Amino acid sequence: xxxxxxxxxxxxxxxxxxxxxxxxxxxxxxxxxxxxxxxxxxxxxxxxxxxxxxxxxxxxxxxxxxxxxxxxxxxxxxxxxxxxxxxxxxxxxxxxxxxxxxxxxxxxxxxxxxxxxxxxxxxxxxxxxxxxxxxxxxxxxxxxxxxxxxxxxxxxxxxxxxxxxxxxxxxxxxxxxxxxxxxxxxxxxxxxxxxxxxxxxxxxxxxxxxxxxxx
Numbered sequence: 776x777x778x779x780x781x782x783x784x785x786x787x788x789x790x791x792x793x794x795x796x797x798x799x800x801x802x803x804x805x806x807x808x809x810x811x812x813x814x815x816x817x818x819x820x821x822x823x824x825x826x827x828x829x830x831x832x833x834x835x836x837x838x839x840x841x842x843x844x845x846x847x848x849x850x851x852x853x854x855x856x857x858x859x860x861x862x863x864x865x866x867x868x869x870x871x872x873x874x875x876x877x878x879x880x881x882x883x884x885x886x887x888x889x890x891x892x893x894x895x896x897x898x899x900x901x902x903x904x905x906x907x908x909x910x911x912x913x914x915x916x917x918x919x920x921x922x923x924x925x926x927x928x929x930x931x932x933x934x935x936x937x938x939x940x941x942x943x944x945x946x947x948x949x950x951x952x953x954x955x956x957x958x959x960x961x962x963x964x965x966x967x968x969x970x971x972x973x974x975x976x977x978x979x980x981x982x983x984x985x986x987x988x989x990x
Contacts (some may be wrong), residue, residue, distance in 0.1 A: 777978050779804040779817060779828040782976035783983075786840040786971075787827045787938035793844045795968035796930065797854035801829075817983075841872055845930050857932045868926045873935035875925070878907040879915075880940040886947035891987060904947060906949045912953050919955035923962070928968075 778794070778801040781786035794801055797953040807828055816850070821828045821838065829837040837846045848858050859865050881906035888894035889901060910968060915937070918925060925933040941950070941960045950956050963969055 776800075776832070776922060777802045777830045779806050779820065780826050781806055782972075783979055784826050785884060785943070786876075786944050788972050788976065789840040789935045790827045790829070790843045791972050792935040792968045793847055793857055793932065795971050796857060797847055797851055799847060799854060801849055839938075840919070841869075841876070841932070851951040855930075857930070857935065859926075859931070864926070868931045868933050871925050873938075874909070874914075875933065875936040877946075879911045879937065881949075882907045883940040883944045883947060884916045887943050890947055891983075908944070908948050908960070912950050912956060916953040916956045917960075921958050923959075931947065934963075937968065938969055939972075 776799075778790065780791065780803070782805065788962075800891070806817045808817075808824065808826065810906055817828075818824045819878060820830075821836070821932065823838065825838065827843060828837075829843045831850070832924065833841075833842050847854070852990070858868050858940070885894070885900060885904045889896050923929060924930050925937050938960075941956075941963070944950060950960070
């Protein structure tokens with residue numbers, strides 16, 4: 776089983792947290808979309824060129840982080856459950872997964888790309904991103920005031936989606952004013968499934984930041 780990913784990609788991290796939670800091994804296929812040769816090679820596998828991309832076997836492929844997690848849930852039923860069986864509970868997890876992707880992950884990445892020059896500065900886009908992030912922080916902080924995880928007492932796909940952008944958010948829009956969210960982030964870093972992800976990408980991130988600072 777091959778997983779095409781980049782260690783610093785938030786959506787790749789989301790899928791990798793799920794693999795780690797479930798204890799499912801995969802053959803890593805690291806892709807650098809910033810490297811033309813790496814991108815071109817990947818696009819021969821998946822012309823859309825988005826990460827992550829999962830091939831559980833050579834004749835079958837699963838794109839998109841949420842759908843990869845859904846696939847793991849269906850095909851590895853004896854592993855840790857990330858989507859509840861109850862329809863209402865499952866719908867809530869899927870809802871929070873989508874909301875976090877759209878209104879935390881994507882705007883955080885947008886601000887990050889502008890900050891580091893991967894995307895041109897756009898004042899209107901920045902204001903919109905900050906509005907969405909602030910709204911999401913407030914909603915998450917309220918949820919986490921009464922429960923340990925995004926959708927209740929159990930770690931779920933919604934947590935897989937929420938944790939990765941919080942790392943980068945510290946650089947572009949810190950959440951220190953939201954105590955419950957901050958405590959959640961502190962706990963998340965201690966969780967083995969995410970600690971394993973961090974061990975791979977944090978050195979790369981620190982190296983990139985140092986390189987940018989020296990330029």
